[in-house]
Every structure is written in C-alpha cells, then in structure tokens.
Amino acid sequence: MQKNILIIPGDGIGQEVTTWGKQILETIARQYGHEFSFDEAIMGHTAIEATGNPLPDETLEKAKASDAILFGAIGHAKYDNDPSAKVRPEQGLLKIRKELGLYANLRPILLFDELLDASSLKPEVLRGTDILFFRELTGDVYFGEKKRNEDNTFASDLMNYHRYEVERITRKAYEAARNRSKKLCSVDKANVLETSRLWREVVQEIAKEYADVETEHMFIDNAAMQLVKNPKKFDVVLTANLFGDILTDEASQIAGSMGMLASASIGDGTGFFEPIHGSAHDIAGQNKANPLASILSAALMLEIAFGLQEEAKAVTKAVADTLKAGWRTGDIANATTSADRILGTNEMGAKVIE
Amino acid sequence: MQKNILIIPGDGIGQEVTTWGKQILETIARQYGHEFSFDEAIMGHTAIEATGNPLPDETLEKAKASDAILFGAIGHAKYDNDPSAKVRPEQGLLKIRKELGLYANLRPILLFDELLDASSLKPEVLRGTDILFFRELTGDVYFGEKKRNEDNTFASDLMNYHRYEVERITRKAYEAARNRSKKLCSVDKANVLETSRLWREVVQEIAKEYADVETEHMFIDNAAMQLVKNPKKFDVVLTANLFGDILTDEASQIAGSMGMLASASIGDGTGFFEPIHGSAHDIAGQNKANPLASILSAALMLEIAFGLQEEAKAVTKAVADTLKAGWRTGDIANATTSADRILGTNEMGAKVIE
Numbered sequence: 260m261q262k263n264i265l266i267i268p269g270d271g272i273g274q275e276v277t278t279w280g281k282q283i284l285e286t287i288a289r290q291y292g293h294e295f296s297f298d299e300a301i302m303g304h305t306a307i308e309a310t311g312n313p314l315p316d317e318t319l320e321k322a323k324a325s326d327a328i329l330f331g332a333i334g335h336a337k338y339d340n341d342p343s344a345k346v347r348p349e350q351g352l353l354k355i356r357k358e359l360g361l362y363a364n365l366r367p368i369l370l371f372d373e374l375l376d377a378s379s380l381k382p383e384v385l386r387g388t389d390i391l392f393f394r395e396l397t398g399d400v401y402f403g404e405k406k407r408n409e410d411n412t413f414a415s416d417l418m419n420y421h422r423y424e425v426e427r428i429t430r431k432a433y434e435a436a437r438n439r440s441k442k443l444c445s446v447d448k449a450n451v452l453e454t455s456r457l458w459r460e461v462v463q464e465i466a467k468e469y470a471d472v473e474t475e476h477m478f479i480d481n482a483a484m485q486l487v488k489n490p491k492k493f494d495v496v497l498t499a500n501l502f503g504d505i506l507t508d509e510a511s512q513i514a515g516s517m518g519m520l521a522s523a524s525i526g527d528g529t530g531f532f533e534p535i536h537g538s539a540h541d542i543a544g545q546n547k548a549n550p551l552a553s554i555l556s557a558a559l560m561l562e563i564a565f566g567l568q569e570e571a572k573a574v575t576k577a578v579a580d581t582l583k584a585g586w587r588t589g590d591i592a593n594a595t596t597s598a599d600r601i602l603g604t605n606e607m608g609a610k611v612i613e
Numbered sequence: 614m615q616k617n618i619l620i621i622p623g624d625g626i627g628q629e630v631t632t633w634g635k636q637i638l639e640t641i642a643r644q645y646g647h648e649f650s651f652d653e654a655i656m657g658h659t660a661i662e663a664t665g666n667p668l669p670d671e672t673l674e675k676a677k678a679s680d681a682i683l684f685g686a687i688g689h690a691k692y693d694n695d696p697s698a699k700v701r702p703e704q705g706l707l708k709i710r711k712e713l714g715l716y717a718n719l720r721p722i723l724l725f726d727e728l729l730d731a732s733s734l735k736p737e738v739l740r741g742t743d744i745l746f747f748r749e750l751t752g753d754v755y756f757g758e759k760k761r762n763e764d765n766t767f768a769s770d771l772m773n774y775h776r777y778e779v780e781r782i783t784r785k786a787y788e789a790a791r792n793r794s795k796k797l798c799s800v801d802k803a804n805v806l807e808t809s810r811l812w813r814e815v816v817q818e819i820a821k822e823y824a825d826v827e828t829e830h831m832f833i834d835n836a837a838m839q840l841v842k843n844p845k846k847f848d849v850v851l852t853a854n855l856f857g858d859i860l861t862d863e864a865s866q867i868a869g870s871m872g873m874l875a876s877a878s879i880g881d882g883t884g885f886f887e888p889i890h891g892s893a894h895d896i897a898g899q900n901k902a903n904p905l906a907s908i909l910s911a912a913l914m915l916e917i918a919f920g921l922q923e924e925a926k927a928v929t930k931a932v933a934d935t936l937k938a939g940w941r942t943g944d945i946a947n948a949t950t951s952a953d954r955i956l957g958t959n960e961m962g963a964k965v966i967e
C-alpha cells in the first residue's frame with residue numbers, strides 16, 4: 260500500500276510525541292511492505308511565530324493533498340493569559356477541522372489492564388470499561404458567530420446546529436454501535452437548550468432505523484457524574500462538540516492519563532489523527548511527555564484511514580507489551596513503580612518500536 | 614429570631630426530601646428558641662399539572678415575600694423524551710432564579726470521612742478535599758435567545774455574558790476565597806469562546822483587588838479532568854452557568870453521592886436552598902431517596918440566609934454523627950455496609966433529628 264502522510268507536530272510537546280508516531284508508521288511500513296511517504300507542515304503557535312497565521316495556506320494545501328494527517332498538539336500559555344489576543348493558535352486547529360470537513364471525532368477510551376492502578380478511580384470501578392466517544396467536531400458554539408461590544412461590556416457566542424450536522428454524526432455513531440455492544444448513549448442538555456432539543460429529536464428519529472441498537476438519552480450534567488460513578492455503563496457515547504470536549508477529557512482519567520488517549524477525526528476527506536492531550540508547555544522539550552497517545556493515534560490511522568486492521572493491532576499490542584513489561588512514563592507511573600522503570604519520551608518510544 | 618420560610622417541594626423525590634429539611638428547621642427552632650413559620654408552594658411538573666404554568670404567579674409572590682426558600686427538585690421524564698414540548702418543568706426553576714436575581718449558586722463539596730469508601734474514587738485521592746463552587750446562575754446560554762427554524766432544520770441558543778454579571782459573582786467568590794485557603798480557580802474555555810475571554814478579562818481585573826488570593830485560570834476540559842485526577846488541588850472554583858452545572862454534578866462523586874450535596878443560590882433578595890440532585894422519578898415515592906442533601910440545604914439556609922452559624926453547625930454535626938453511627942441510605946452504602954444499617958428516607962431523616 261502506498262500512502263502520503265502529513266505530519267503536523269504543532270506546539271509544545273507535539274513535536275516530541277509525533278516523532279514517535281511517525282517512527283511507528285515507518286516501522287510498520289518496513290515490516291508489512293507498505294510505502295508511506297512523509298511530509299511535514301506547521302500549525303498553531305509555531306506557525307504564528309513563523310508566518311503570522313495559525314494555519315498557513317501551504318499547510319492547508321498539503322493537508323488536503325495527503326492521505327492522512329498525524330497531528331501533535333496546539334496552544335501556548337502566552338495566548339491563554341491574554342484574552343484580548345486576536346490571533347490564536349487554536350484558530351488553526353478549528354479552521355483545519357472545518358476546512359477538511361472533519362465532523363466526527365472518535366475518541367476510544369482504551370483501558371490497558373496494566374494501568375488499572377494508575378487511575379484515581381478504583382480498579383473495580385474501571386475494570387471492563389470500553390467506551391467509544393463520537394464527538395461532533397465542526398458545529399456547536401465553537402463555530403457560531405462571536406460578538407464583543409466595543410466598550411467590552413458584553414460578549415456572546417452562538418451555539419447552533421443544523422439538522423444535517425446532527426444526522427451525519429448520529430449515523431456514524433449508530434453504525435459503530437452496531438459493530439460493538441449495540442448500545443448508544445446520546446448526551447445533551449435538552450431540558451434547557453433548544454440546540455439540544457433539535458439534537459434529541461434527530462437522534463430519536465434515526466434511532467428508529469437502528470432498532471437493534473439500544474438508545475439512551477442523558478443530560479450532560481448527569482453524564483459527567485455517571486462517567487465517574489460507573490464508567491462501565493457506557494459503550495458508544497454520542498455528543499455535541501462542547502460537551503464532547505469536556506466529557507472526553509474527563510474520561511481520560513479512566514485510561515489512567517491523558518497521555519494514553521488517541522483520537523481520529525474523520526468526515527468528507529482526509530482523516531486527522533491526534534492525541535487528545537494538549538501542548539503541555541510546562542514539560543515541553545524535557546523528554547517527559549508520554550508518546551503512547553501519538554503512537555496509538557498512528558494505530559488509529561492504520562485502522563481507520565487505511566483499513567489496515569492487522570497493522571493497527573500490531574501497534575496496540577506493542578504498546579500493551581511494553582506496559583506489561585513494566586515500562587512507564589511519569590504520568591502513568593504510580594507509587595509502586597520502581598524508578599528504573601520510569602522512562603522518558605524517547606526511551607518509551609524506542610521500547611514500543613522494539 | 615423570626616423568619617418566614619417557603620417550602621417548594623417541586624417534583625419527584627423533592628416532596629419526600631424537603632419534608633426532612635423542614636423537620637430539621639422545626640427542630641432547630643424549638644431547640645434554639647427561634648420562630649420559623651412555614652408556607653408551601655408548587656413549581657415544575659407538579660405546577661404544570663395543577664395550573665398549566667411551571668411557575669404560577671402565586672408561587673413567585675410567596676417566594677418574594679419569604680425570608681428564605683427550601684426547594685426540592687424539578688423535572689419529569691415525560692418532557693425529557695418529548696423535545697418538542699413547549700411548556701417544561703425546568704422553565705419554572707430558571708424563571709424563579711431570574712426573578713429573584715439568584716446569580717450566585719454556592720455548591721460546597723463537603724466530604725464526610727465516613728463516606729470516603731462510598732466514592733468510586735480512591736480514598737487517598739479524596740482525603741482532604743474541600744471545594745466551594747461558585748456557579749453563575751442567571752446568565753450564559755441558559756438565558757440567551759433561543760431559536761428554531763420553522764422547518765426544524767436549525768436550532769440555536771445564544772451564550773452570552775454582560776460584564777456586570779461576571780463582576781458580581783467574581784467578587785463574591787473572591788470574598789469567600791479570602792476566608793478560606795486564599796486560592797481561586799476560574800474555569801472557562803477562553804481558547805475558543807468570546808464569552809470566556811470576557812470572563813477571563815474581568816476575573817484578571819478583579820484579581821488585582823484581591824492580591825492576597827492566588828488566582829488560577831483553567832480550561833473547562835482540563836478542569837473536568839483535574840477534578841477526577843486530583844480534587845484536592847481545588848479550593849474556591851468560580852465558573853459560568855453551564856460549566857458549573859457540569860462540574861458540580863461531576864464533583865458530587867467526590868462526596869460519594871449526589872444525595873449528599875446541598876446548594877445555596879443567593880443574589881439580590883431572598884435566598885434559595887436546594888439539593889443539587891434531581892427529581893429521580895425512578896425512585897420517587899419509594900422511601901429510598903437520601904434526605905441528607907435537603908437537610909444540609911437547611912443548614913446552608915441557617916448559615917447563609919439567617920447568619921445562624923451555631924445552629925448550622927449543629928445540623929452538620931447531626932449528619933456527621935448519623936453517618937459515624939453507621940447509618941446509610943442506599944446511595945451511600947457500599948459492599949461492606951450491613952443490610953440492617955441501610956435506611957429509607959424517613960428512617961434516615963428521623964436518625965438525624967434524634
């Protein structure tokens with residue numbers, strides 16, 4: 260198989276971790292006889308520094324022309340503490356999602372038995388959890404009109420959904436539910452939001468086409484609570500952009516650490532694969548970041564973008580074996596991990612490649 | 614002290630639990646020589662059934678005329694599954710919050726040592742946690758303009774904040790932080806939302822007036838994660854209406870159960886005290902609901918509305934003693950709780966009164 264892969268490291272630890280995602284793809288290509296060619300592009304703070312634009316045209320063109328994209332992370336504290344900044348790294352990520360039509364963000368909460376103890380949740384609460392989030396990614400309050408009064412006395416963001424936006428992600432989620440435990444939970448705030456009421460209506464309609472799948476509707480506040488109380492009760496979770504952002508970060512604690520979670524953004528064209536963690540500037544450049552989320556993002560690329568099931572499984576197994584052998588990065592170590600088993604980004608990446 | 618208290622049981626288990634909040638207030642009045650007089654009013658589904666209006670004028674008038682309000686819960690599955698219903702129970706609650714100017718919702722996450730084991734989180738993660746949420750309650754996407762296209766192809770809700778709305782709750786939160794550990798964390802999504810950027814600007818400005826308080830800003834996705842990972846790191850948490858709704862429900866798992874958490878809504882006039890749990894129709898009328906959140910709401914009323922510190926402490930101590938003696942309702946029992954220690958609503962209420 261021949262594929263062109265675009266690497267966008269982005270900001271902060273993005274650089275360090277995508278190096279390992281890429282090396283995994285190279286290793287797989289070598290072992291399974293594929294031809295993966297790689298190009299690189301800039302985005303976010305890095306791109307603002309270089310060009311003034313968080314998503315340069317060149318990056319967007321390369322992205323559209325590639326078969327799949329491996330992305331690192333975005334963001335910088337500089338902008339976070341300056342709410343009045345007009346140009347911001349995150350605009351690059353939001354724009355590329357919109358431009359590539361990446362409306363479905365899949366976030367599997369993959370639980371490795373070896374990490375049961377790394378979580379703040381009790382092992383007996385966690386054991387057996389297997390959740391697949393479908394987060395809508397190109398609508399909601401993220402992309403609605405933003406306003407600010409001239410005298411800074413008022414600000415607004417329009418939360419909004421078109422029926423077709425809800426329909427297409429809902430179908431994707433139901434298709435996935437069919438191939439899993441046939442259970443789907445749609446999360447909204449229909450007791451307060453009109454957007455959520457439209458969301459719920461559409462899901463109720465489409466549910467009829469998937470009568471073999473059991474559908475549940477849950478309010479976001481309740482879902483945020485149930486996810487901590489009893490994560491096992493969830494299988495496929497379908498939700499809007501903002502609620503999905505919050506719930507999936509929360510759910511990362513089920514997997515022990517944000518450093519373990521990969522995501523796939525798919526839609527009309529090229530797929531986009533990225534860890535769910537952020538740029539973590541506090542540990543950037545220190546060889547401390549966990550490369551496993553980027554490596555698992557590469558596995559999702561193999562599976563979802565290229566249909567290479569076997570290759571994807573080989574990567575996931577390599578991660579599992581590395582964990583089984585006792586190797587940890589700092590974020591997934593616990594009090595009983597001996598110091599000589601705690602590795603840096605590069606050493607961990609190399610162990611998985613082995 | 615002479616006070617007029619309005620009881621609004623609302624829907625579902627609201628009826629059962631407010632009975633005990635009220636009895637606690639009566640007991641305190643007797644013991645400490647106060648004169649509390651009680652009136653009752655309807656709201657929510659109950660009020661729709663009786664009058665067609667989720668907040669009848671009579672209820673609103675009584676509310677305005679009272680010194681404090683003890684509320685139960687709101688909501689009914691009938692409306693949840695019918696997104697097109699025009700009249701909804703929740704409208705009653707939202708309207709009374711707006712009409713009474715209840716802009717600050719205080720939700721203390723009070724952790725009883727006896728319940729450390731009732732949580733899905735590890736005891737060592739929980740121990741020592743003590744959080745006070747300040748959730749803004751009369752603005753945000755809850756009250757912004759709602760739209761729906763005639764052909765049902767589009768829906769929207771306006772998320773918005775006025776500067777003065779952010780200012781007044783921010784000051785309340787800083788005042789509280791001064792009297793606690795002098796740490797305040799403001800939660801927003803300033804990397805995406807204009808509303809959040811205004812929020813952050815205002816908090817940054819007011820922070821200067823409270824230089825003795827350490828201020829942190831956190832994105833909502835990260836906060837939802839940190840709250841599970843390391844709840845101890847939070848003290849006063851300040852946030853907007855929607856984010857506060859989500860975070861405080863999530864945080865209820867720190868306290869072992871939603872059935873333990875009380876809240877105080879305050880603002881321009883009469884204060885409003887209510888459990889954070891919902892109407893739980895699935896267990897309503899079965900003598901299963903945990904009355905402690907209503908009892909602790911009564912304690913908050915004594916403390917915040919009437920300034921009766923000693924009386925409030927007596928109530929909290931009675932709850933702690935009941936838990937210490939091993940009594941539990943179903944929601945806070947765990948695998949090691951012997952069956953004869955698990956009480957119904959009424960038996961639990963009576964134990965606390967004892």
Ligand SMILES: CC(C)[C@H](C(=O)O)[C@@H](O)C(=O)O
Nearest residue numbers: 333334349352504804805834
């Ligand atoms: C960086 C930010 C804009 C982004 C989001 O909110 O979507 C991130 O949190 C994510 O989840 O991918």
Ligand SMILES: CC(C)[C@H](C(=O)O)[C@@H](O)C(=O)O
Nearest residue numbers: 450451480687688703706858
């Ligand atoms: C019932 C609902 C409208 C309400 C809210 O979202 O504010 C509830 O969840 C709460 O937290 O008080």
